[in-house]
Amino acid sequence: MIEKIKTLAKEKENDIIKCRRDLHKHPEPGWTEFRTSSIAQKRMAELGYTITMGEKANNKDYMMGVPSEEVLKENQQRAISQGADAAVVEKMTHGYTGFWADMKFSDDGPHLAFRFDMDSNDVTETSDNNHRPNKENFASVNKGAMHACGHDAHVSLGLAAAEIIAKIKDSLKGSIRFIFQPAEEGLRGAMPMIKAGACDGITHIIGMHIGFQAGDSSTVICGADKFLASTKFDVTFYGKQAHAGAYPEEGKNALLAACNAALNLHAISRNGKGTTRINVGKLTAGEGRNVIPATAELIMETRGETSQLNDYMVEETKRILEASALMEGCTYSIKTAGGSSSGQSSKEMIEFVKEAVKYVPEYKKIIENVSFGAGEDYASMMSYVQEHNGIGTYIQAGIDRYAGHHNDYFDFDEKNLIPALQTAVISAYLILKK
Numbered sequence: 001m002i003e004k005i006k007t008l009a010k011e012k013e014n015d016i017i018k019c020r021r022d023l024h025k026h027p028e029p030g031w032t033e034f035r036t037s038s039i040a041q042k043r044m045a046e047l048g049y050t051i052t053m054g055e056k057a058n059n060k061d062y063m064m065g066v067p068s069e070e071v072l073k074e075n076q077q078r079a080i081s082q083g084a085d086a087a088v089v090e091k092m093t094h095g096y097t098g099f100w101a102d103m104k105f106s107d108d109g110p111h112l113a114f115r116f117d118m119d120s121n122d123v124t125e126t127s128d129n130n131h132r133p134n135k136e137n138f139a140s141v142n143k144g145a146m147h148a149c150g151h152d153a154h155v156s157l158g159l160a161a162a163e164i165i166a167k168i169k170d171s172l173k174g175s176i177r178f179i180f181q182p183a184e185e186g187l188r189g190a191m192p193m194i195k196a197g198a199c200d201g202i203t204h205i206i207g208m209h210i211g212f213q214a215g216d217s218s219t220v221i222c223g224a225d226k227f228l229a230s231t232k233f234d235v236t237f238y239g240k241q242a243h244a245g246a247y248p249e250e251g252k253n254a255l256l257a258a259c260n261a262a263l264n265l266h267a268i269s270r271n272g273k274g275t276t277r278i279n280v281g282k283l284t285a286g287e288g289r290n291v292i293p294a295t296a297e298l299i300m301e302t303r304g305e306t307s308q309l310n311d312y313m314v315e316e317t318k319r320i321l322e323a324s325a326l327m328e329g330c331t332y333s334i335k336t337a338g339g340s341s342s343g344q345s346s347k348e349m350i351e352f353v354k355e356a357v358k359y360v361p362e363y364k365k366i367i368e369n370v371s372f373g374a375g376e377d378y379a380s381m382m383s384y385v386q387e388h389n390g391i392g393t394y395i396q397a398g399i400d401r402y403a404g405h406h407n408d409y410f411d412f413d414e415k416n417l418i419p420a421l422q423t424a425v426i427s428a429y430l431i432l433k434k
């Protein structure tokens, strides 16, 4: 059966390249994946999967950093004009772009889930003629958006894996679920899907990323720990305007409150229990030279090696924001714009993947586990499954990259997707085989 899976995967090469290039040409940032999601839903339904989508698959109370209704509407129109199914797009109104697709094999057996992310980055793709997507006419046509992280490849891999699984379903038991997640960038898309039930009843979960810490196409990483827990905040300070020359004492200076906050947030004491991070990434304040600034906005994030360490950073952040506002007689509001828990792969799950990659000779260097050291909201899904007595891991499949992730020259050799596809499907087979 494993040889059959490998052959079926090889036969998907042209399709997977075509799909990846189509998605690359039409990138969609978080919560606007209307076209991507509609194409993927249509394909999964054709393959015989049962779809859960729209408001049922995205709990709106947990959706953060969603664009305005106006921007969402524009993007729905754009998606339809680029070939998305209008009726499906309509059901994703308000940004409900995440969905999952199920196939049941038997009443007994494991319930395996794969998670693939769909969103693009806020990056403008280079116009350099030497950049392959420009040369071969699949560069982004959506202004300010680019698949610079490889999520176009992830969706293509998910659809190809689902097709092979459907072809070998008679040899499998239990069930499989493919979770297509929106808004991974900014760590926003996983939690609304978890809260909608995406991971309920799942006993095994696999997340996958191309490239990243796996240096080149000869390398595969079977597991990861030390996903940094993270929280993203949008903070606004409110003061009072006044004439800066005549009546400065009547003003309340929101700019100073924000500056005090920025300096002191970065001065939060390090924690002896492990690694923490903080960053104030953007500060905007004030209106004019001779006006006491009445508003200031901070865009910031905290991180921690464990969820507890991140909680510590969040608590300290709130204390400093409050004290900084108080110092200037201002008030403030704080809005959570994203976040994820920490996480680590389960040993038993790493073993399945290690076994699977033995059959993929392209991988000469097999790394069991790495320290991730960044945020990935898949960690929330994996932790949820583990807290409910399941197991999970995160695979990084090496690719030969032309530039790093989130770079406007990001591109890779698509032939590398076949070993990644084989790894995914063989892992699934080892877990679900009769």
Ligand SMILES: [Zn+2]
Binding pocket: 149, 185, 405, 406
């Ligand atoms: Zn990314």
Ligand SMILES: [Zn+2]
Binding pocket: 149, 150, 151, 184, 209
């Ligand atoms: Zn990514």
